Amino acid sequence: MSAADSNPRSNAQKVRPMRYSxxxxxxxxxxxxxxxxxxxxxxxxxxxSKLFKRRVQKRVRE
Amino acid sequence: MxxxxxxxxxxxxxxxxxxxxxxxxLIDDEAHVRMYVRLILQQLGVNNILEAPNCEAGLExxxxxxxxxxxxDINMPGMTGLELLxxxxxxxxxxxxxxxxxxxSRQLVETAEHGGAVFYIRKDLDRTEIARLLEDLxxxxxxxxxx
Numbered sequence: 373m374s375a376a377d378s379n380p381r382s383n384a385q386k387v388r389p390m391r392y393s394x395x396x397x398x399x400x401x402x403x404x405x406x407x408x409x410x411x412x413x414x415x416x417x418x419x420x421s422k423l424f425k426r427r428v429q430k431r432v433r434e
Numbered sequence: 435m436x437x438x439x440x441x442x443x444x445x446x447x448x449x450x451x452x453x454x455x456x457x458x459x460l461i462d463d464e465a466h467v468r469m470y471v472r473l474i475l476q477q478l479g480v481n482n483i484l485e486a487p488n489c490e491a492g493l494e495x496x497x498x499x500x501x502x503x504x505x506x507d508i509n510m511p512g513m514t515g516l517e518l519l520x521x522x523x524x525x526x527x528x529x530x531x532x533x534x535x536x537x538x539s540r541q542l543v544e545t546a547e548h549g550g551a552v553f554y555i556r557k558d559l560d561r562t563e564i565a566r567l568l569e570d571l572x573x574x575x576x577x578x579x580x581x
Contacts, residue, residue, distance in 0.1 A: 414537075420554045421553075432574055
């Protein structure tokens with residue numbers, strides 16, 4: 373480790389401020405959450421069958 | 435790997451096999467899945483089974499063959515099944531599109547339902563269960579009214 377690395381003032385000078393938009397960050401978090409839920413949460417087949425039952429019945433009547 | 439379909443065969447042989455679509459188009463990018471589903475359909479008694487490895491090829495086959503049923507995967511390279519679904523239902527509403535996919539989030543299921551899919555089957559189900567669902571559906575869609 374060099375002397376410059378151990379000097380806090382020197383290190384502080386190396387750090388460049390990064391500007392984030394809080395709105396952008398929140399939007400990304402929200403997208404991540406949605407992606408996680410939609411990617412992992414599987415609807416049970418019984419529930420799917422119930423959801424499509426009306427569509428099948430309607431089609432049969434037609 | 436040898437797959438035994440005895441259970442399906444026995445299941446199918448005990449049922450009336452008249453209620454079947456004349457042709458089924460199977461669109462899935464995974465060859466082993468197409469083979470797997472083809473075997474299920476054959477055991478159910480479906481004779482005319484068409485296959486496509488992606489939605490673009492599937493759409494071309496669909497336009498020329500106009501199958502009564504399309505079994506459609508969702509997650510495929512290029513056009514997804516959910517993009518192809520409304521194209522088919524708008525072009526030829528008589529065709530019954532059944533989603534057959536490993537993904538079943540509420541959002542996907544509802545999108546497929548709104549897009550005109552007649553049914554949605556999870557690919558991770560046991561093969562006898564997939565066969566039972568398909569047979570029930572075929573009987574409702576293609577069976578006699580007094581059945």
